Amino acid sequence: xxVAIIGYGGVGRAFVQLINGKKDYLYKEGLQIQVNYIIGRNxxxxxxxxxxxxxxxxxxxxxxxxxxYPKWGNEEVSFEKxxxxxxxxxxxxxxxxxxxxxxxxMTHIKRSLxxxxxxxxxxxxxxxxxxxxxxxxxxxxxxxxxIGCTTGGALPSINGGMxxxxxxxxxxxxxxxxxxxxxxxxxxxxxxxxxxxxLKKAQKLGIAETNPTLDVEGWDTATKLLILTNVLMNEExxxxxxxxxxxxxxxxxEIKNCLAEGNKYKLVGKTLKNNGEIRMTVKLEKLDSxxxxxxxxxxxxxxxxxxxxxxxxxxxxxxxxxxxxxASVLRDLINISRGYRFCR
Amino acid sequence: xxVAIIGYGGVGRAFVQLINGKKDYLYKEGLQIQVNYIIGRNxxxxxxxxxxxxxxxxxxxxxxxxxxYPKWGNEEVSFEKxxxxxxxxxxxxxxxxxxxxxxxxMTHIKRSLxxxxxxxxxxxxxxxxxxxxxxxxxxxxxxxxxIGCTTGGALPSINGGMxxxxxxxxxxxxxxxxxxxxxxxxxxxxxxxxxxxxLKKAQKLGIAETNPTLDVEGWDTATKLLILTNVLMNEExxxxxxxxxxxxxxxxxEIKNCLAEGNKYKLVGKTLKNNGEIRMTVKLEKLDSxxxxxxxxxxxxxxxxxxxxxxxxxxxxxxxxxxxxxASVLRDLINISRGYRFCR
Numbered sequence: 001x002x003v004a005i006i007g008y009g010g011v012g013r014a015f016v017q018l019i020n021g022k023k024d025y026l027y028k029e030g031l032q033i034q035v036n037y038i039i040g041r042n043x044x045x046x047x048x049x050x051x052x053x054x055x056x057x058x059x060x061x062x063x064x065x066x067x068x069y070p071k072w073g074n075e076e077v078s079f080e081k082x083x084x085x086x087x088x089x090x091x092x093x094x095x096x097x098x099x100x101x102x103x104x105x106m107t108h109i110k111r112s113l114x115x116x117x118x119x120x121x122x123x124x125x126x127x128x129x130x131x132x133x134x135x136x137x138x139x140x141x142x143x144x145x146x147i148g149c150t151t152g153g154a155l156p157s158i159n160g161g162m163x164x165x166x167x168x169x170x171x172x173x174x175x176x177x178x179x180x181x182x183x184x185x186x187x188x189x190x191x192x193x194x195x196x197x198x199l200k201k202a203q204k205l206g207i208a209e210t211n212p213t214l215d216v217e218g219w220d221t222a223t224k225l226l227i228l229t230n231v232l233m234n235e236e237x238x239x240x241x242x243x244x245x246x247x248x249x250x251x252x253x254e255i256k257n258c259l260a261e262g263n264k265y266k267l268v269g270k271t272l273k274n275n276g277e278i279r280m281t282v283k284l285e286k287l288d289s290x291x292x293x294x295x296x297x298x299x300x301x302x303x304x305x306x307x308x309x310x311x312x313x314x315x316x317x318x319x320x321x322x323x324x325x326x327a328s329v330l331r332d333l334i335n336i337s338r339g340y341r342f343c344r
Numbered sequence: 345x346x347v348a349i350i351g352y353g354g355v356g357r358a359f360v361q362l363i364n365g366k367k368d369y370l371y372k373e374g375l376q377i378q379v380n381y382i383i384g385r386n387x388x389x390x391x392x393x394x395x396x397x398x399x400x401x402x403x404x405x406x407x408x409x410x411x412x413y414p415k416w417g418n419e420e421v422s423f424e425k426x427x428x429x430x431x432x433x434x435x436x437x438x439x440x441x442x443x444x445x446x447x448x449x450m451t452h453i454k455r456s457l458x459x460x461x462x463x464x465x466x467x468x469x470x471x472x473x474x475x476x477x478x479x480x481x482x483x484x485x486x487x488x489x490x491i492g493c494t495t496g497g498a499l500p501s502i503n504g505g506m507x508x509x510x511x512x513x514x515x516x517x518x519x520x521x522x523x524x525x526x527x528x529x530x531x532x533x534x535x536x537x538x539x540x541x542x543l544k545k546a547q548k549l550g551i552a553e554t555n556p557t558l559d560v561e562g563w564d565t566a567t568k569l570l571i572l573t574n575v576l577m578n579e580e581x582x583x584x585x586x587x588x589x590x591x592x593x594x595x596x597x598e599i600k601n602c603l604a605e606g607n608k609y610k611l612v613g614k615t616l617k618n619n620g621e622i623r624m625t626v627k628l629e630k631l632d633s634x635x636x637x638x639x640x641x642x643x644x645x646x647x648x649x650x651x652x653x654x655x656x657x658x659x660x661x662x663x664x665x666x667x668x669x670x671a672s673v674l675r676d677l678i679n680i681s682r683g684y685r686f687c688r
Contacts, residue, residue: 018653025513030688154654156508163507164500164659166678167671169369292660295636309362309671310498311663315508316636319655327511327653334510339683344374 004037007094014326043075120146146332155318168307179299217246225269348381351438358670387419466493490676499662512651523643561590569613
């Protein structure tokens with residue numbers, strides 16, 4: 001399987017490290033991944049016979065600019081060149097997310113699928129904006145689009161709804177989909193501190209970003225909920241269809257009272273289907289100790305589906321960080337190589 | 345997809361009802377299931393162009409002996425005849441489980457795979473005894489063997505370990521895999537009754553069998569744990585390799601003290617891999633409120649995997665009964681029709 005990695009940030013680096021370290025596993029799997037392109041912002045690396053990943057990673061320890069890689073680094077290696085060459089089977093699209101335009105990922109994914117190249121992506125933007133269109137392009141061209149990493153990284157939320165509930169109708173989707181807010185609430189519970197104090201701790205630990213708005217105002221949760229809803233319920237909703245509330249106003253008093261009642265607050269994204277009507281919300285919910293999300297603490301994530309014939313399904317997990325994220329990209333790649341048609 | 349149903353008990357009946365009721369879903373899925381054979385103990389029904397399931401089910405309301413079905417019922421319809429005809433793509437093997445010999449399921453599965461026919465089964469016996477051998481026959485003949493229903497029915501335990509953790513190494517398997525014992529413990533907790541009282545209630549409700557030994561002595565849990573271990577860790581262990589303890593000795597006093605400590609008892613099956621060494625146990629474990637199984641009450645089931653690169657994954661669900669069981673057979677069938685290669 002000949003692969004092009006487009007976008008070489010944290011997840012891209014982790015992915016290269018992962019497939020290099022997983023050689024034995026992949027060999028047993030019968031899957032030989034040959035990386036022909038690694039493309040960053042200002043060029044990249046290209047080798048028709050596969051880049052020597054071990055050597056490339058050693059180079060990367062000393063130099064961040066991959067176009068300086070002496071063997072095959074070049075400023076002229078680009079996505080367009082790759083499309084012209086058409087010498088890969090899968091594009092791994094890992095450029096930064098843009099939720100307004102989806103670019104540059106949108107173009108990368110569309111063009112690749114149109115050229116009959118499979119795509120696995122961690123980029124939420126294009127999937128959020130145009131999943132159905134992209135899926136149709138994939139179907140038309142007989143290729144696959146793997147998006148498992150866009151809705152909680154290692155948490156198999158798309159897999160859970162698609163593969164684990166194959167044959168069932170999903171009636172509702174519920175999720176604790178954002179590790180940062182879950183961590184903040186947990187800190188407030190454990191240490192009786194204010195929201196701002198907990199946020200600062202999360203920022204200090206690198207769990208929350210310097211600008212935490214997307215997480216704490218609920219938009220990251222909303223984005224993931226939207227993707228899950230559109231993909232698993234075959235909808236074409238947008239963010240405006242979701243009523244979104246964040247966690248910024250919660251007080252230590254409220255947390256204390258909630259715990260005293262034996263309950264816990266979680267930021268829950270929820271889609272309910274009722275007589276064909278879809279209702280989507282993101283808000284703080286008080287969960288009692290019988291709710292399966294009660295045990296979802298710290299940076300953990302979870303999703304719960306209610307289905308018609310396969311009952312309720314709760315999935316808890318989703319380790320955070322670039323390694324699990326890159327492993328969820330590899331998961332899609334392996335499932336595609338095992339023949340699974342995500343796009344039919 | 346031309347199908348033969350071998351074994352027509354509760355799950356078989358539910359399966360026929362399910363695919364008849366799910367016509368629209370299956371049509372959208374692009375999967376046309378045509379049932380050519382329904383074979384019971386003393387013969388069956390055969391129609392080369394597909395049995396009219398609606399009509400057949402209506403007949404079934406009045407008459408249990410399917411060979412009396414006026415259209416195509418016949419005492420001479422048999423598995424061997426079907427193998428001679430070779431006019432199906434998938435065999436759904438649903439005969440009763442025999443954990444000593446695996447028969448008659450073992451022969452059905454082997455012969456079908458050898459003849460290039462895919463198999464989906466709910467029959468634990470053959471899988472428990474000979475998964476690796478059967479898988480190899482499937483690989484050799486380029487067909488699939490779906491076994492999702494053998495380890496917790498609707499609970500996607502095999503799927504979880506295979507598809508949701510594709511690319512990861514599984515380091516441990518832990519499960520609350522038996523709904524009956526979980527229900528009994530739960531009854532003792534809620535109503536302060538003895539083990540025998542709780543068992544009687546479970547029997548009255550049809551949750552426990554008249555002879556509950558397999559469940560309450562831990563052997564059902566052990567069987568499922570063994571299948572998960574052999575399939576997901578590529579082992580060839582047998583039941584003798586598991587240290588098995590049941591729940592029959594637990595007292596209301598112990599339950600009360602456990603609850604007072606804020607903990608809960610669960611019958612947990614566990615496989616730990618350590619430096620290549622496998623250790624398997626089934627026993628009552630005290631779980632505190634941070635354990636993801638803490639919320640797994642009543643007839644619910646759960647499985648938890650610890651992996652190297654995709655973190656911890658807990659799956660809770662597994663509605664009980666013949667409908668979810670038959671839906672888990674359909675799930676395997678759909679995933680195979682979507683191209684997934686369980687056997688590679």
